[in-house]
Amino acid sequence: MSDYTISINGQFVEERDANISVLDHGFLFGDSIYEVVRTVNGKLFAADRHLKRLHNSANSLEMPLQQSDEWYLDRWRDLHAKRASGESYLRIIITRGVGPLSLDYTQCEKQNVIGIAKPLNKWPDEDYAHGCKVVLAEVRRNAKQATDPAIKSGNYLNNVLALKEARAAGATEAIMLNVQGHITEATTSNVFFVKDGVVKTPALKEGLLEGVTRGFILQVCKDLGLTCEEGVFTRDELLNADEVFITGTTRDVMPVGYIGREKIKFTPGSLTIKIANAYHDVLHDPKNQM
Amino acid sequence: MSDYTISINGQFVEERDANISVLDHGFLFGDSIYEVVRTVNGKLFAADRHLKRLHNSANSLEMPLQQSDEWYLDRWRDLHAKRASGESYLRIIITRGVGPLSLDYTQCEKQNVIGIAKPLNKWPDEDYAHGCKVVLAEVRRNAKQATDPAIKSGNYLNNVLALKEARAAGATEAIMLNVQGHITEATTSNVFFVKDGVVKTPALKEGLLEGVTRGFILQVCKDLGLTCEEGVFTRDELLNADEVFITGTTRDVMPVGYIGREKIKFTPGSLTIKIANAYHDVLHDPKNQM
DSSP states (O other): OOOOOOEETTEEEEEGGGEEEEHHHHHOOEEEEEEEEEEEEEEBBBBBHHHHHHHHHHHTOOOOOOOOOOHHHHHHHHHHHHHOOSEEEEEEEEEOOOOOOOSSOTTTTSSSEEEEEEEOOOOOOOHHHHHEEEESSSSOOOOSSOTTTTOOHHHHHHHHHHHHHHHHOOEEEEEETTTTTTTTEESSEEEEEEEEEEEEEEGGTTTOOOHHHHHHHHHHHHHHHHHOOOOOOOOHHHOOOOOEEETTTTTEEEEEEEETTTTTTOOOHHHHHHHHOOOOOHTTTTGOOO | OOEEEEETTEEEOOOOGGGEEBHHHHHHHHHEEEEEEETTTTTBBSSHHHHHHHHHHHHHOOOOOOHHHHHHHHHHHHHHHHHHHOOOEEEEEEEEBBOSSSSOOOOOOOEEEEEEEEEEEOOHHHHHHOOOOOOOOOOOOTTTTTSSSOOBOOOOOOHHHHHHHHHHOSSSEEEEEEEBBBEEEEEEEEEEHHHHEEEEOOGGGOOOOOHHHHHHHHHHHHHHHOOOOEEBBBHHHTTTEEEEEETTTEEEEEEEEEETTTTTOOOOHHHHHHHHHHHHHTTTOGBBOO
């Protein structure tokens, strides 16, 4: 039996019927955008922030959303309600729609909206207790001036190739450098590290997704009275950190225990634990649930 | 009535039934590869070279082709035969296949093969007689170390965004620079220019697709006794050229008459015309048709 609950343009469909035209530009060119919302206590977590980012992605691609904000929120809610048990991972993809076989999308009229829900990922306890294993990918992150990683789109080969490297090394994630050799982000998470009591994370201008969890962590650091610096950091600064952690919608705050190939070990540090605990409170704060 | 002839895994389907699962990684992540072959006199032109490049794309993505070379050639031939009239544009897309909703593709077992045929594009005579209009795109070309443009994949947003700039300026193509500011290629064509009798085109290491037409043009120059230099060229070298032309499977050799925004005019020059004529012979040489 399938783990997926799927809707197309607001209608639920069986997995075997969950199809899209091969002339949809989302299929032909990866010309689509998406967001993943998770539930906490059966409610959408931070859906307002995901919706805001969805608009940002849409605007960057000159693809204004064709439905109201409430309509997209209802799609997320419907998907979760249909699943009926446990917490959900709720992905909504919006494609450019069907159009002529050409890079020119001006004749694509109607966007298609695909909803796919599954049980919320459960990452190994071990990864939280002792830190997960990551690699520094050989493949570089797309440049902000090219395919901007701030756009959450259907062009994900860059990340697919980086994750392949992680998998080959038995790691859960791959941290990517940009062409200049600066740290950017991992394939589906943002990267933070701690050095001499200061929390550091790559600045948005380095080319990375403005993670919703990343945004909460910046606030959490401020609330805890910690200095958090968004800046330009090299591979060596990461490798020489005191603590490293990654953040994301399904991982929350996950300490890094090992960076492969370079064979650098970390133990989940006191600031990582403090931040993870504070984020746990954010996650369960009813004002972030809708 | 539809202009498209479509097959899925070797079976012809009506356009309304030409669908693919939303769980196919080709749809979710643009995790697919493709090639476009054109016909000349009803025969596949240079299909051996396209097939070779298809293998290169597949190998770069660790996605070895699951059918024999002859099987893919037969798909191109069948699509053309089904169309029954005129010359054809024959696109074959090979996806990673259906798998779990994860960047990890190791559980995608069966690739899907989509064939889409349409009448071969007819570009305006004017563009050949007086030169076409192009722009220099603001958006930069993906870096070779990131999403390598040498892989002909379903990740085409970079090109979609560049073509949007061309369209906004009433131009037919957009020439892209890499992050270093060097010329790479246009969205669906390669770029050549002539300066002081020497033909020049960006080297593959700058990050571009190794165009099949580009390869023929390099050979044509050699046969004509012309010096053709593959190198590193700046925007200014292009703007100060004596002649500029673009090449591609559907455009053949198309002179550039105008570079927008910068307002630089060119007239189709003697070397461009000489090369275009020689390429016409290559196109009609039976040994390149199969």
